[in-house]
Amino acid sequence: MISEKLGEMVARLKQRTEEGKVDWEETSTRGRFQTTLNDHSLVIAEQENEDDPEVMDYCVTIYNRDGDDIECFTDRDLGEVPEANAEETYRAMMKEIHAMARRKALGAEEAVDAILEVLDQTEEEEGKDPK
Secondary structure (H helix, E strand, O other), X not given: OHHHHHHHHHHHHHHHHXXXXXXXXXXXXXXXXXXXXXXXXEEEXXXXXXXXXXXXXXXXXXXXXXXXXXXXXXXXXXXHOOOXXXXXXXXXXXXXXXXXXXXXXXXXXXXXXHHHHHHHHHHHHHHOOOO
């Protein structure tokens, strides 16, 4: 069943993203991030839930090398995977992937490192004896 394979793909994508092995980039659309794996590109995005606009759904779209959209699914679609609390599990995973992709694409870690460096310099300067 395709939804089981997609669920496995999401789990592996989360693991590889956590390991820093997936290079996410910004797209021209705010809140959408992409990565390329061999001949395929993946885009992850947040979108309003049709039934409850206060809830965000997470959508993954797979593109082939020609840029054709060959698969698109949401965390809600993965609720069909036969395991306990599948929809909640995949919603949490896809939300985390989206957050990690966002941080990677926007350079959050580099920004924090730069800020820490400035704060360390300031701390060192304050600790010097003015003599």
